[in-house]
Amino acid sequence: MEIGVDRERCAGAGMCALTAPEVFDQDEEDGRVRLLTARPVDGQRAAARLAAGVCPAAAITLGD
Amino acid sequence: MTHEPTTHEPKTHDEPTAHEPTAHEPTTAPAEVTAFPTARHTGCPFDPPAELAALREESPLRRMRYPDGHHGWLATGHAAVRAIMADPRFSARYELLHLPMPGFEEVEIPPAAPGDFTGMDAPGHTRYRRLLTGRFTVRRMRLLTERVEELTAEHLDAMAAQGPGLDLVEAYAHPVPAQMICELLGVPYADRKQFTGHVATLFDQRADIEAKGAAYGAVESYVKGLVAAKRAEPTDDLLSDLTGTDLTDEELAGVGSLLLGAGLDTTANMIALGAFALLSHPEQLAALRAEPGLAGPAVEELLRYLTVADPAVRTALEDVEVDGRLIRAGDTVTLSFQAANRDPARFPGPDRLDLRRAATGHVAFGHGAHQCLGQQLARVEMQIALPALLRRFPTLRLAVEPSEVPLREQNNIYGVRSLPVTWDQT
Numbered sequence: 433m434e435i436g437v438d439r440e441r442c443a444g445a446g447m448c449a450l451t452a453p454e455v456f457d458q459d460e461e462d463g464r465v466r467l468l469t470a471r472p473v474d475g476q477r478a479a480a481r482l483a484a485g486v487c488p489a490a491a492i493t494l495g496d
Numbered sequence: 497m498t499h500e501p502t503t504h505e506p507k508t509h510d511e512p513t514a515h516e517p518t519a520h521e522p523t524t525a526p527a528e529v530t531a532f533p534t535a536r537h538t539g540c541p542f543d544p545p546a547e548l549a550a551l552r553e554e555s556p557l558r559r560m561r562y563p564d565g566h567h568g569w570l571a572t573g574h575a576a577v578r579a580i581m582a583d584p585r586f587s588a589r590y591e592l593l594h595l596p597m598p599g600f601e602e603v604e605i606p607p608a609a610p611g612d613f614t615g616m617d618a619p620g621h622t623r624y625r626r627l628l629t630g631r632f633t634v635r636r637m638r639l640l641t642e643r644v645e646e647l648t649a650e651h652l653d654a655m656a657a658q659g660p661g662l663d664l665v666e667a668y669a670h671p672v673p674a675q676m677i678c679e680l681l682g683v684p685y686a687d688r689k690q691f692t693g694h695v696a697t698l699f700d701q702r703a704d705i706e707a708k709g710a711a712y713g714a715v716e717s718y719v720k721g722l723v724a725a726k727r728a729e730p731t732d733d734l735l736s737d738l739t740g741t742d743l744t745d746e747e748l749a750g751v752g753s754l755l756l757g758a759g760l761d762t763t764a765n766m767i768a769l770g771a772f773a774l775l776s777h778p779e780q781l782a783a784l785r786a787e788p789g790l791a792g793p794a795v796e797e798l799l800r801y802l803t804v805a806d807p808a809v810r811t812a813l814e815d816v817e818v819d820g821r822l823i824r825a826g827d828t829v830t831l832s833f834q835a836a837n838r839d840p841a842r843f844p845g846p847d848r849l850d851l852r853r854a855a856t857g858h859v860a861f862g863h864g865a866h867q868c869l870g871q872q873l874a875r876v877e878m879q880i881a882l883p884a885l886l887r888r889f890p891t892l893r894l895a896v897e898p899s900e901v902p903l904r905e906q907n908n909i910y911g912v913r914s915l916p917v918t919w920d921q922t
Contacts, residue, residue, distance in 0.1 A: 463630040
């Protein structure tokens with residue numbers, strides 16, 4: 433699984449950092465998404481998938 | 497009496513004939529809907545108006561005749577609500593909207609005032625939002641945990657000192673989040689008489705447009721005075737920090753008014769109505785009291801189940817196809833978050849309060865670029881305030897019959913007007 437984030441689309445709501453804190457963080461300054469790892473390991477994938485699903489701005493993409 | 501799932505069953509069996517013809521795609525035009533349903537007459541204060549469920553079953557996205565005669569739409573399904581809220585081709589600009597509640601038929605809604613970014617689209621909305629999201633991150637809000645714990649403890653102490661038999665809204669649910677948003681913004685809590693009544697008018701659906709305009713003016717002028725003071729003498733708070741950005745005084749006053757209004761009465765209603773819901777579901781309440789780890793999921797489920805802020809309104813800027821329906825440019829869509837959060841296609845057994853359910857994905861904070869800015873603050877407040885209340889008063893119970901609790905009907909933020917509670921003194 434490879435994760436992509438679009439900081440232009442990001443609304444800074446924090447749903448990703450709340451749902452998958454090992455994969456996503458929020459920028460200290462503007463609150464927008466920061467990717468901690470583009471390739472989450474086994475125990476992180478389900479949360480990453482959920483985070484992509486709940487992102488209000490559809491700013492997270494999941495690749496193979 | 498409780499509101500456990502079993503009490504809901506007869507209700508759903510009462511109405512099958514009303515739903516039957518619409519289980520499949522209707523062949524004839526369905527009965528016209530002429531306003532957003534708001535009346536709750538199911539006997540369960542936590543359920544959305546029953547009509548919403550019937551309309552969703554019929555079609556999650558359907559035509560609705562607005563009180564001003566506009567032929568627009570009503571979205572009640574979770575997927576349709578999400579799709580439209582996330583789509584930038586739907587505008588939030590006030591002046592483009594037709595309102596789904598009666599009382600505004602003759603009124604031209606003015607565009608959003610400077611700083612009132614809920615009524616703006618990109619790029620104006622984006623500019624404000626990006627100045628603010630860094631201040632409301634998950635991490636920053638969790639740093640407030642200790643302060644929220646102090647505030648809850650202070651108010652719980654005051655309740656204990658006052659003794660059993662009091663209004664939980666006044667003693668706890670309102671002041672804790674109100675004091676918190678004031679501290680965060682840099683608004684002296686002692687000034688609250690200058691704005692709380694006006695903020696209440698803004699949410700009250702019985703107030704007319706003149707009353708709302710006057711109320712907004714009063715809040716805005718109060719915040720404007722505060723902004724001038726912060727410019728002269730900055731303090732350690734959000735409003736002072738924002739004076740260091742390119743926002744004008746007028747824009748700052750608008751932003752401050754919006755955040756104050758949004759933070760004052762929203763979480764308060766979730767805490768009070770949440771306490772009422774838990775007291776009406778004793779097994780769920782016992783689980784939350786016993787398991788500190790349940791606070792996170794419990795708050796998500798309460799948000800889903802109660803969804804106090806509803807609905808949102810958007811207008812299509814161009815023709816858009818959603819769910820196989822063509823929404824024309826200029827058409828207004830009313831989006832019901834409470835209906836979406838009870839959509840059985842997304843949440844099995846949606847009318848059951850189940851704190852252990854995976855409720856993530858609810859739209860209680862909205863969806864899309866406008867999704868609630870303060871949601872992480874609201875989560876921290878609720879996750880602390882509700883369990884702390886239950887643990888402090890192990891025998892907490894309603895002091896009146898559930899049916900006697902006065903509800904906030906005809907209000908943009910649903911909840912209880914007061915919640916008389918009592919407990920055994922130890």
